[in-house]
Amino acid sequence: QAEGFVCHSMKIAVCVKRVPDSETRVKIASDRKSLDEAGVKFVLNPYDEFAVEEALRRKEQGGAGEVVIVLLGPAAAQETIRTALAMGADRGVLLQTDKIPADGLEVAKTLAAELKEGGYDLILFGKMAIDDYNHQIGPMVAELLGLPCVTAIAHLEIESGKGTAEREIEGGLEVVEFPLPAVLTTDKGLNEPRYPALKGIMAAKKKPLDVKPRTLGAGRLEAMALTAPPDRQEGKIVGEGPAAVPELVRLLREEAKVL
Amino acid sequence: MTNVLAVLEQRDGVLRKVSHEVVTGARRLADALGGTVEALALAGGAVKGADRLGGFGADLVITLTNSAFAMYAPEGYSQVLADRAKGGGYAAVVFAASAMGRDLAPRVAARLDVPLAQDVTDVAVESGAVTVIHPVYAGKALLKLKITGNPAVVSLRPNVFTPVERPRAGSQETAPVDVRGGGDRVVVKQIKAAVAGAVDVAEASIVISGGRGLKEPANFKVLEALAGAFGGRAAVGASRAVVDAGWRPHGDQVGQTGKTVSPTLYIAVGISGAIQHLAGMRTSKVIVAINKDKDAPIFKVADYGIVGDLFDVVPKLTEEIRKLHG
Ligand SMILES: Cc1cc2nc3c(=O)[nH]c(=O)nc-3n(C[C@H](O)[C@H](O)[C@H](O)COP(=O)(O)OP(=O)(O)OC[C@H]3O[C@@H](n4cnc5c(N)ncnc54)[C@H](O)[C@@H]3O)c2cc1C
Ligand SMILES: Nc1ncnc2c1ncn2[C@@H]1O[C@H](COP(=O)(O)O)[C@@H](O)[C@H]1O
Numbered sequence: 001q002a003e004g005f006v007c008h009s010m011k012i013a014v015c016v017k018r019v020p021d022s023e024t025r026v027k028i029a030s031d032r033k034s035l036d037e038a039g040v041k042f043v044l045n046p047y048d049e050f051a052v053e054e055a056l057r058r059k060e061q062g063g064a065g066e067v068v069i070v071l072l073g074p075a076a077a078q079e080t081i082r083t084a085l086a087m088g089a090d091r092g093v094l095l096q097t098d099k100i101p102a103d104g105l106e107v108a109k110t111l112a113a114e115l116k117e118g119g120y121d122l123i124l125f126g127k128m129a130i131d132d133y134n135h136q137i138g139p140m141v142a143e144l145l146g147l148p149c150v151t152a153i154a155h156l157e158i159e160s161g162k163g164t165a166e167r168e169i170e171g172g173l174e175v176v177e178f179p180l181p182a183v184l185t186t187d188k189g190l191n192e193p194r195y196p197a198l199k200g201i202m203a204a205k206k207k208p209l210d211v212k213p214r215t216l217g218a219g220r221l222e223a224m225a226l227t228a229p230p231d232r233q234e235g236k237i238v239g240e241g242p243a244a245v246p247e248l249v250r251l252l253r254e255e256a257k258v259l
Numbered sequence: 260m261t262n263v264l265a266v267l268e269q270r271d272g273v274l275r276k277v278s279h280e281v282v283t284g285a286r287r288l289a290d291a292l293g294g295t296v297e298a299l300a301l302a303g304g305a306v307k308g309a310d311r312l313g314g315f316g317a318d319l320v321i322t323l324t325n326s327a328f329a330m331y332a333p334e335g336y337s338q339v340l341a342d343r344a345k346g347g348g349y350a351a352v353v354f355a356a357s358a359m360g361r362d363l364a365p366r367v368a369a370r371l372d373v374p375l376a377q378d379v380t381d382v383a384v385e386s387g388a389v390t391v392i393h394p395v396y397a398g399k400a401l402l403k404l405k406i407t408g409n410p411a412v413v414s415l416r417p418n419v420f421t422p423v424e425r426p427r428a429g430s431q432e433t434a435p436v437d438v439r440g441g442g443d444r445v446v447v448k449q450i451k452a453a454v455a456g457a458v459d460v461a462e463a464s465i466v467i468s469g470g471r472g473l474k475e476p477a478n479f480k481v482l483e484a485l486a487g488a489f490g491g492r493a494a495v496g497a498s499r500a501v502v503d504a505g506w507r508p509h510g511d512q513v514g515q516t517g518k519t520v521s522p523t524l525y526i527a528v529g530i531s532g533a534i535q536h537l538a539g540m541r542t543s544k545v546i547v548a549i550n551k552d553k554d555a556p557i558f559k560v561a562d563y564g565i566v567g568d569l570f571d572v573v574p575k576l577t578e579e580i581r582k583l584h585g
Contacts (some may be wrong), residue, residue: 020396022397022515022534022535022538023534023535024396024399025399026396026399026400028400035396035400046515046516047516102402102404103374104365104374104375104377105368105369105372105373105374105375108369130397130515130516131395131396132395133377133378133393133394133395133397133519134377134378135356135361135365135377135378136361136364136365136368136375136377137365138365139362139365139366139369140365140366140368140369140375142366143337143365143366143369143370144369148334148444148445149333149366149445150333150445151361151362152358152361152362154509164448166451167358168358168509168510169357169358169359169450170275170357170358170459170461170462171452171453171457171458171459172450172451172452172453173450173451173453174330174331174358174447174449174450174451175447175448175449175450175451176445176446176447176448177445177446177448178444178445178446179444187509188509188512188516188517189509189510219374220373220374220406220407220408221374221376221404221405221406221407221408222404222405222407223402223403223404224390224403224404224405225402225403226395226400226401226402226403227400227401227403228399228400228401229394229398229399229400229401229541229542232541232546232560232562233562234559235546235558235560235561235562235563235564236562236563236564237553237558237564237565237566238563238564238565239565239566240565240566240567241565241566241567241568241571241572242567242571242572242574242575244565244567244572245565245572245575245576245579246579248547248563248565248576249576249579249580249583251563252524252545252547252563253583256524256544256545256562256563258523258524258544258545259524259580259583
């Protein structure tokens with residue numbers, strides 16, 4: 001450790017979600033309300049990779065500490081937790097449940113109950129899950145725990161119990177100060193997540209992973225139907241090269257009426 | 260309980276355009292419920308533009324002022340809004356799914372102990388309950404949700420709820436408001452503005468995005484010239500390939516791990532049309548693709564395509580648009 005470097009050991013929780021890979025072809029299940037999961041490849045939610053990476057960097061900078069991965073999901077999500085452990089997290093907690101309700105507040109309550117007595121300096125989330133696009137679990141957990149929260153951060157500095165984060169807003173960046181302990185949700189740009197090395201993958205197999213069964217309330221958001229978006233009518237090729245431009249402009253004016 | 264609370268947004272004391280969309284969505288719900296729309300702004304003082312909201316369907320416009328409210332104050336705003344929502348007996352509370360709304364709505368919902376339907380593209384009332392459409396799986400499916408929380412809390416995807424003129428009284432009320440406790444722990448210190456005058460890709464009515472086909476960062480000036488020809492309504496976006504290469508800032512990325520945009524016109528230039536890119540722009544009203552490869556997947560979602568070298572096609576397009584706006 002460099003001389004003069006103040007060792008600050010941090011205990012950090014990272015909540016991660018198991019989501020269908022972004023390449024997934026969406027097939028709607030026979031109940032017409034959910035995704036047919038047959039043949040779907042699941043991955044660690046991409047935004048959560050930024051959260052895991054940030055936690056690992058904070059721990060490495062402090063020279064000590066612990067990074068705990070928390071996931072609410074089915075038994076198969078142990079694999080997702082192992083991915084985060086392979087990146088370097090210390091241990092995992094699977095809050096096991098078969099079905100995650102559409103109501104994010106139920107998810108937030110279950111996570112908050114688990115995190116409450118953990119004594120964490122930081123609790124990190126992704127800014128959103130790429131399956132439900134909900135953008136909500138992190139700030140809801142923060143409210144339930146009464147902790148300060150900054151969402152969708154793309155830059156973070158922490159010094160002696162105080163943090164400064166930057167979050168992108170329309171046409172600018174908001175610079176936000178907050179005290180620790182805190183809840184943060186991570187956006188792209190915060191860091192470059194590492195790939196698990198073979199050594200990490202081997203080590204992950206031996207790291208502790210607690211499995212705790214959980215039963216969630218049904219919640220007050222009811223999925224009524226899952227449908228394919230209206231097909232965009234395949235358009236037309238107006239022509240080739242710059243010669244086609246006047247016709248394009250005419251179509252945009254007269255047919256599409258957008259100019 | 261049939262009234263709807265519309266949460267407005269201001270920056271530097273000026274009402275943001277997205278607030279018109281919020282009032283429009285709230286009006287739609289209030290009409291279906293047979294109630295009124297109360298539009299609420301939190302600000303440091305008077306909000307310029309609030310007096311015009313009657314035109315979009317607000318019955319009442321309330322500005323609550325506090326010296327700490329000039330910029331977004333997450334904790335103070337959520338406390339005041341939650342108090343208002345508890346006391347006001349609203350059937351629904353409507354936010355914009357903007358940077359502020361996406362942060363604020365979950366806090367308020369949690370304080371009210373009700374669910375949140377975030378980033379919705381449609382709202383309706385069916386047998387007395389609010390229903391919404393929420394795109395999921397990167398826009399590859401639409402989830403219809405029925406909300407039984409009371410009030411129903413929703414945030415509206417920007418650029419989807421086209422403001423319509425629905426004249427109502429729009430009477431104005433302004434009052435100071437206090438925040439309990441020791442003030443915000445989370446404090447917005449400053450806003451670092453992006454390039455002056457630049458329109459954000461998430462809010463622009465025209466987005467021109469460039470991909471790897473641009474070949475090098477300096478060539479984006481070709482797209483900026485086209486954006487300029489539209490006169491301040493257009494923003495320049497980017498594919499992830501060029502953002503990862505460091506050619507363009509993260510904030511400009513359109514797609515699954517970037518922004519979701521729904522402009523009136525989206526022009527994809529030198530972008531192949533990977534599924535993750537489509538995730539961010541497929542709800543655009545009209546899509547134009549310019550690509551030299553006639554088999555590029557982007558042509559499958561484009562309404563109009565030109566096959567050709569962008570370096571020939573785009574300058575010609577810029578010239579034609581300039582003529583129009585001449
Ligand atoms: C988890 C995950 C998340 C992702 N998120 C996103 C995201 O948010 N946004 C995103 O965009 N991508 C995302 N991607 C990446 C995506 O898969 C593609 O790699 C990326 O979109 C490709 O960018 P591109 O179209 O610019 O480049 P390319 O695929 O290389 O396409 C370049 C195109 O330019 C055309 N071209 C070349 N020269 C010319 C010329 N002179 N004139 C005209 N046309 C020309 C070519 O024909 C080609 O079609 C993600 C990937 C993953 C795995
Ligand atoms: N089932 C879950 N288990 C653990 N963390 C979750 C779960 N669902 C969501 N999260 C976290 O909350 C973030 C935002 O998710 P969402 O609000 O669903 O878009 C994700 O990036 C995760 O960090």
